[in-house]
Amino acid sequence: MQPLLIFSTLQVIIINDKLLTMLNVQDFGAKGDGIVDDTLAIQTAINSGNEIFIPYGTYLISSNLTLKSDIIITGYGTLKANADGLNVFTSGTAGIQNVQIIGITIDGGGQVGGVVDSGFKGVVGIYLTNSSNIIIDKAYIKNCGVINPADPYTDAGFGGFGIYTECRYGQTTNIKIINCTIEYIAGGGMNAGDGIVISGYNSNLAIVPEDVLISNCSIKIVGRNGISLAGGESISSLAKDIRVVNNYISNTQLSGLDIEDGSDIILSENEFYKCGNISYYYNYDSTYPVTYRLRTAIATGQTSNDIMISDTIIKNCNNGITYGVMLNKITNVFISDSDTTDIIQGLANAGDLIITGCQFTSNKDCFNYYSTSQNNVKISNCLFEGPVKIITLQKGTFSNCKFKNGFVFTNPGSENIIWDNCDFFSTSAGIGINISGGPYFQIKNCMVVNCSFNNLSTGITSDYENIIGWQIINCIFANITGYGIRHTNSAGVVSFKRISGNKFINNLTATGEAISIVQSNPRINIFQNYFEFFATCISITNVVSGTDLLDAIVSENLAISCTNGIIIANSTGNWDRCIVTYNNMFGCSSTKISLITGGNANGIVGNNIT
Secondary structure (H helix, E strand, O other): OOOOOOOOOEEEEEEOOEEEEEEEHHHHOOOOEEEEEOHHHHHHHHHHOOEEEEOOOEEEEOOOEEOOOOEEEEEOOEEEEOOOOOEEEEOOOOOEEEEEEEOOEEEOOOOOOOOOOOOOOOOEEEEEEOEEEEEEEOOEEEEEEOOOOOOOOOOOOOEOEEEEEEOOOOOOEEEEEEOOEEEEEOOOOOOOOEEEEEEOOOOOOOOOOEEEEEEOOEEEEEOOOOEEEEOOOOOOOOEEEEEEEOOEEEEEOOOOEEEOOEEEEEEEOOEEEEEOOOOOOOOOOOOOOOOOOOOEEEEEOOOOEEEEEEEEEEEOOOEEEEEOOOOOEEEEEEEEOOOOEEEEEOOOOOOOEEEEOOEEOOOOOEEEEEOOOOOOEEEEOOEEOOOEEEEEOOOEEEEOOEEOOOEEEOOOOOEOEEEEOOEEEOOOOOEEEEEOOOOOOOEEOOEEEOOEEEEEEEEEEEEOOOEEOEEEEOOEEEEEEEEEEEEEOOOOOOOEEEEEOOEEEOOOOOOOEEEEEEOOOOOOEEEOOEEEOOOEEEEEEOOOOOOOEEOOEEEOOEEEOEOEEEEEEOOOOOEEOOEEEOOEOOOEOOOOEEEEOOOOOOOEEOOEOO
16 A cells, blocks of 8 residues: 655654554754765654654765664665665664564665775665564665775675674564565675575574565675575574565575575575676686585575475576585476586585475586485476486485486495386487496495386496396386496396386387396396397396306296397306296397307296297
């Protein structure tokens, strides 16, 4: 509802359907002409009443305006800083509560554009500590801080902040920052340049900034982060119970939103654009390279936990999301056109992670999950257009996901991973699941079930003892030019427990090998698979290995319109205690079943080869 204004000594205004009689700062001597210092007049008005009106005009402020409890300050005027180091509005340290700041513009008098050190240093628009029940609504805060001309990155005392809240002098709780615009906040990325800061900064860990809402705000062109949720120096309290909802954050030199320290954080319906990849205040490349985890839309820190990100759009940022220990849940997030990656682990040893219904569309390497603990990692209904890379994942499930450029293990130590009902496909004939970066990765006890591999050179590939105890069940391998499943050099390790119920189907031309096992894979069980239009259905060869191939079962497999069926060749090791039975290779045009071994040829019975 638009306010009703009657210009007299007392200002009548409607706020939230409440008729208020307000004191006009001009009646206390404020000029609002941008020439006269109006600090004393406005402070006097604040001290004199509980409902203060600041009409149109530019009011020069040369020292902090100290708020008090139970006050409403509203109007259309601009408060412009006229000295270094100001907190234009400050809570002081004694404590305030029940304060509303509505519709006020704050001009920090700082650097405008690329003119270095052209204004007042170290200005903060609104500073709060030891405060509760605070509403900042429809504020417009701009031009806070300058760049240090000697060294842009040494920005303490130079850079500014839009809104800064902390618990240094007492708990800050129930803060609402809504419908605000914050822009042109200078900083060098080291200490200053944030649009909004919610910080703990109290050695008493129970004193935390709590119950904070940031909603419907626009934050853009800042020297560090759009929003920072932080702890403080040394051991200090963390931000808690923070909701960041329906904001637009753009053109940040570092993060759009940095959750450095915090818990119980909800981020929903926000949009991020060009975060971590602008050079408005300084050239970041020499100090903050593209791999720096804070050059991103959303960053989470090592001590953050219980974080939920949902219904968010991230476009044209350096990184989309860089996560730390406990980024718990990401739902319905769309990320596109990232310069470096859509999502990546930015700190060591990640924790539980649930990602649902997200689209990572930038076709850049992503994920890089690393943890030495068995965490709860569940990824479902997601699209990954770039290669998904795993450093170490002890336990994880990928279900109903689409991988356009494959899944790659880059280091040893992963185990207990399940891919269920996932699609692996490529427009460039890539590899579906790649475990060939070893040797000796020993990725253990993984299962690929109900998945499809389409238009690839190879579906699943591994070598040099890189896998142990894998199962491939009920999958479809279609239009494969090289290998459906390929493994080399098991050296007596049980690489595959089971390859069963799969369909290997190529289009019209018999090319590639469906299953290729090279060098001893004992106790392998290959059964009930279907083959169509492959050059070779099953190839088990020892080549030069002296290790025996023992206890293998190849049974109940069916081939249609293939060239070769089952080829088993042990050059130097023994083939013993193995069974090849009830296979129907009648549909192969050349070799049906061939066994060439250096040892016992037993267990070949009941196959349809004629």
